[in-house]
Amino acid sequence: MKIQPHISYKDNTMHMEQVSITAIAKVIPTPFYCYSASAIKDCYLDYKNAFSQQDTLICYAVKANSNQAILALLANLGAGADVVSEGEIRRALKAGISADKIVFSGVAKKESEIIFALNNNILQFNVESEPELTLISEIASKLNKVAAISIRVNPNVCANTHAKITTGKSENKFGIPIAKAREVYKYAASLSGIKVQGVDVHIGSQLTDLQPFEQAFAKVAEFTTLLKSDGHDISVIDVGGGLGIDYDENETPPNKDAYAALVNKQLGHLNCKIIVEPGRSIVGNSGVLVSTVVYVKKGEERQFLIIDAGMNDLIRPSMYDAYHQIKPINHTNDKTECYDVVGPVCETGDTFTKNRALPTTQAGDLVGILSCGAYGSVMASSYNTRLAAPEVMVQDDHFSVIRARPTYDDIINQDTIPEWL
Numbered sequence: 001m002k003i004q005p006h007i008s009y010k011d012n013t014m015h016m017e018q019v020s021i022t023a024i025a026k027v028i029p030t031p032f033y034c035y036s037a038s039a040i041k042d043c044y045l046d047y048k049n050a051f052s053q054q055d056t057l058i059c060y061a062v063k064a065n066s067n068q069a070i071l072a073l074l075a076n077l078g079a080g081a082d083v084v085s086e087g088e089i090r091r092a093l094k095a096g097i098s099a100d101k102i103v104f105s106g107v108a109k110k111e112s113e114i115i116f117a118l119n120n121n122i123l124q125f126n127v128e129s130e131p132e133l134t135l136i137s138e139i140a141s142k143l144n145k146v147a148a149i150s151i152r153v154n155p156n157v158c159a160n161t162h163a164k165i166t167t168g169k170s171e172n173k174f175g176i177p178i179a180k181a182r183e184v185y186k187y188a189a190s191l192s193g194i195k196v197q198g199v200d201v202h203i204g205s206q207l208t209d210l211q212p213f214e215q216a217f218a219k220v221a222e223f224t225t226l227l228k229s230d231g232h233d234i235s236v237i238d239v240g241g242g243l244g245i246d247y248d249e250n251e252t253p254p255n256k257d258a259y260a261a262l263v264n265k266q267l268g269h270l271n272c273k274i275i276v277e278p279g280r281s282i283v284g285n286s287g288v289l290v291s292t293v294v295y296v297k298k299g300e301e302r303q304f305l306i307i308d309a310g311m312n313d314l315i316r317p318s319m320y321d322a323y324h325q326i327k328p329i330n331h332t333n334d335k336t337e338c339y340d341v342v343g344p345v346c347e348t349g350d351t352f353t354k355n356r357a358l359p360t361t362q363a364g365d366l367v368g369i370l371s372c373g374a375y376g377s378v379m380a381s382s383y384n385t386r387l388a389a390p391e392v393m394v395q396d397d398h399f400s401v402i403r404a405r406p407t408y409d410d411i412i413n414q415d416t417i418p419e420w421l
């Protein structure tokens with residue numbers, strides 16, 4: 001029985017590709033993240049095929065999952081990177097993504113980060129404000145470099161997604177209101193060390209409907225035409241990321257072909273190179289967080305499955321009210337009961353789900369939290385002095401640890417007691 005393209009039950013045991021998750025858990029203590037390399041590859045190739053008729057660069061949004069193995073896998077397939085910090089530029093370069101395929105997004109690029117990006121000759125800065133433009137111009141001039149820029153415009157559309165991942169409304173901190181952007185382009189063109197090359201937009205994340213994209217891209221098309229008539233040489237349109245995935249088995253997010261067709265319909269006539277910045281829709285469904293049930297606790301009104309993964313490992317349920325499928329790794333029981341699935345962290349918010357019907361479960365059983373490939377391990381912390389969950393990558397019939405679990409010494413020794421204490 002298939003649950004995700006590369007995850008299925010064989011002999012009642014969850015397998016990722018050909019590897020039994022129970023077998024991995026025998027050698028790697030839970031909790032751990034497990035990713036399917038083939039799932040990531042397929043999602044990337046789906047984008048590539050969907051956009052094959054258009055001049056397109058796929059810049060994977062590194063923040064979704066920045067493990068070196070995942071970046072190297074995508075680099076080998078020809079992917080570029082969308083980064084939001086110097087740290088992410090370093091990760092992308094180290095994994096083999098060439099600088100001329102790196103776009104630098106984010107609202108708070110600091111001087112040191114701009115210097116680093118310019119010295120590495122990245123493809124483009126996605127500029128989010130006038131003061132940022134001024135600073136990039138000053139630094140580029142000093143370094144005798146030219147910074148190629150797009151300005152992130154805010155089209156003021158409602159993305160119909162969770163409030164914490166909406167970015168394209170005028171009340172959000174991101175981008176420059178499209179009505180004001182024309183004068184900012186004029187300002188950019190007047191600056192030394194700046195080459196205006198494109199327009200950028202990113203309206204939010206986990207969009208399960210194409211309509212907000214359609215509205216946004218229509219506005220971007222109209223605006224690009226205006227910029228061209230103003231004499232700007234616009235050769236790139238960066239449409240951002242944001243395509244959703246099916247966290248819930250009943251969700252049907254648009255496929256990549258429909259998305260690419262929409263991009264072509266709205267923007268194709270402008271003859272620009274298209275940059276797409278998908279994150280979640282490349283890695284999201286590739287990952288499972290594997291955890292062990294520590295206790296089954298019967299409260300007065302509820303039953304709790306207390307598992308050894310917590311909100312420090314996966315914060316999405318408590319931060320975004322996110323839904324994740326939770327499945328037994330060994331599916332031997334068809335009887336179901338209702339459980340609250342909670343973690344060990346001393347916070348009421350450390351809850352993965354409430355009142356979910358799951359197969360009857362006992363202490364010691366393994367459970368898998370699905371669709372954890374994006375915004376999972378990258379958002380983890382060591383809150384409660386818990387050791388970060390290791391990461392494992394599976395391909396065909398083999399697996400490797402791609403990030404080991406730190407030791408207690410590793411994290412405790414990061415602290416220093418001042419000698420004057």
Ligand SMILES: *Cc1c(COP(=O)(O)O)cnc(C)c1O
Binds near residue numbers: 061204206243277
């Ligand atoms: C987060 C982000 C992305 C990726 O979003 P997904 O929803 O993961 O596809 C792309 N571009 C920018 C500017 C972002 O901030």
